[in-house]
Amino acid sequence: MLLTNHSMVEQLKLTDRKIELIKKLFDLTRADADNLLAAEPFITRNLDAIVEEFYAKQLTHLEVEIVIGDSETLSRLKNSMRGYIQEVFSGTYDQNYVTNRLRVGKVHKRIGVSPALYMSAVRLLWDILSDQFEKQYEEGHCSRDEADRRQRSLTKLLMFDVQFVFETYTGALVAEVQKAKQELEDYAHDLAETVAKQTKELRELSCQDGLTRLFNHRAFYERMRVELASCARRKEPLTLVYFDLNDFKLLNDNYGHIVGDQMLEALGSTILNSIRETDIACRYGGDEFCIIMPGATNGHAKDVCERLINGFVSRNDKHKISFSIGICQTGPDKLMSGDELVIAADKRMYLAKAQAKLEPGFWLCDTQESLGKFGMFVCGDGG
Numbered sequence: 001m002l003l004t005n006h007s008m009v010e011q012l013k014l015t016d017r018k019i020e021l022i023k024k025l026f027d028l029t030r031a032d033a034d035n036l037l038a039a040e041p042f043i044t045r046n047l048d049a050i051v052e053e054f055y056a057k058q059l060t061h062l063e064v065e066i067v068i069g070d071s072e073t074l075s076r077l078k079n080s081m082r083g084y085i086q087e088v089f090s091g092t093y094d095q096n097y098v099t100n101r102l103r104v105g106k107v108h109k110r111i112g113v114s115p116a117l118y119m120s121a122v123r124l125l126w127d128i129l130s131d132q133f134e135k136q137y138e139e140g141h142c143s144r145d146e147a148d149r150r151q152r153s154l155t156k157l158l159m160f161d162v163q164f165v166f167e168t169y170t171g172a173l174v175a176e177v178q179k180a181k182q183e184l185e186d187y188a189h190d191l192a193e194t195v196a197k198q199t200k201e202l203r204e205l206s207c208q209d210g211l212t213r214l215f216n217h218r219a220f221y222e223r224m225r226v227e228l229a230s231c232a233r234r235k236e237p238l239t240l241v242y243f244d245l246n247d248f249k250l251l252n253d254n255y256g257h258i259v260g261d262q263m264l265e266a267l268g269s270t271i272l273n274s275i276r277e278t279d280i281a282c283r284y285g286g287d288e289f290c291i292i293m294p295g296a297t298n299g300h301a302k303d304v305c306e307r308l309i310n311g312f313v314s315r316n317d318k319h320k321i322s323f324s325i326g327i328c329q330t331g332p333d334k335l336m337s338g339d340e341l342v343i344a345a346d347k348r349m350y351l352a353k354a355q356a357k358l359e360p361g362f363w364l365c366d367t368q369e370s371l372g373k374f375g376m377f378v379c380g381d382g383g
Contacts, residue, residue, distance in 0.1 A: 212268025
C-alpha cells in the first residue's frame with residue numbers, strides 16, 4: 001500500500017465513530033465545545049499578543065531556538081499557531097480538526113521536535129490561555145465558574161489533541177522500524193543471492209578449465225560417477241570418448257605456447273558446439289579430452305566425433321593438427337566403473353595414435369580390433 005494514496009486519517013482508520021469514541025475517553029462533550037466557543041471573541045482580540053508571548057517564552061530555550069533555526073520558519077510557525085488557537089476555540093472538533101492535529105504531529109516529527117519539547121510547548125500554551133480566562137473573569141467578561149469551566153474544557157481538548165499528535169509520532173516510528181526491517185530483509189535477500197551466485201561461480205570455477213571452458217579433471221570423475229549411477233537406474237548405455245591432439249608438443253615447440261593455447265581454446269569451443277545437450281565435455285589434462293555421453297551408443301559417439309572433426313578442421317586447417325580418438329561404450333545390461341571405462345577408452349585412443357603415426361590423420365578406435373580413419377569409420381561391437 002502506498003502511503004501517499006491515503007490520508008493520515010485513512011491510514012489510522014479514524015472514522016467519525018472512532019473519533020467520537022476517543023472524545024468519550026477524554027470526557028470531551030458538547031458542553032466543553034460550547035465553553036471554549038464562548039471564549040472565542042476575547043481570545044481572537046488578543047490572538048497576536050498570545051502568539052507573541054508564547055514564542056517569546058519558547059525562544060528562551062536554546063534547544064527550541066536551534067530547532068526553529070531562522071526568522072522565516074519562526075514567521076510560519078507563528079501563523080500556524082494563530083490558526084491552531086482559532087481552531088481550539090471554534091467549538092468544532094471533527095475529522096478535519098483531527099487531520100490538522102495529525103499533520104502538526106507529522107511536521108513536528110519531521111523537523112526534529114522531541115516529545116519532551118512538544119509537551120513543554122503544550123504546557124506553556126495551557127498556562128497562557130488559562131491566564132486569558134483569568135483576565136476575562138477580572139475584566140467582567142465571565143463569571144468565576146465560567147472561567148473555571150473554560151479552563152477544564154481547555155485541558156480536555158489539549159489532551160485530546162496531544163494523543164493525536166503522538167499517534168503520528170508512534171506511527172512514524174513504526175513506519176521507520178518497518179522500513180528498516182524491509183531494508184534489512186531486502187539486504188539479506190540480496191546478500192543471499194550474491195552469496196549463492198558467488199558460490200555457484202566459485203563452484204563452476206573449481207570445476208571448469210579456465211582455457212577451454214570445459215569441465216576439468218576433478219569434475220570429470222564427479223560427473224562420471226553421477227552419470228553412471230543415473231544410467232544404471234534407467235538401464236541405459238553410456239559411452240566415453242577419449243582423445244588427444246597428435247603432435248601437439250611439436251606445435252608448441254614450433255609456434256610457441258600462445259599459439260598452442262589458442263588451439264586448445266578453439267578446440268574447447270568446437271567441442272561445445274558439437275556435442276549433444278546431455279553430453280559432458282572435459283579437459284582431462286594437457287591435450288587430452290573426454291566426452292561423457294549418457295544414454296549414447298558407439299554410433300551416437302561417432303556422429304559427434306565426425307561433427308567435432310569437421311568443425312575443428314574448418315577452423316584450424318592452417319596447422320594440420322589431428323586427433324587420435326578412443327571410444328568405449330558400457331551398458332546397458334552391465335556397467336563398468338568409471339576407472340575401467342577410462343582405461344578402456346584410453347587404450348583404444350593409444351591404438352588410434354599408433355596408427356596415426358603410420359598414416360597421419362584423424363584415427364578412431366572403438367573396439368580392440370576396430371580402427372577407422374576420419375571418413376571411414378568402422379562400427380565395433382560396443383565394448
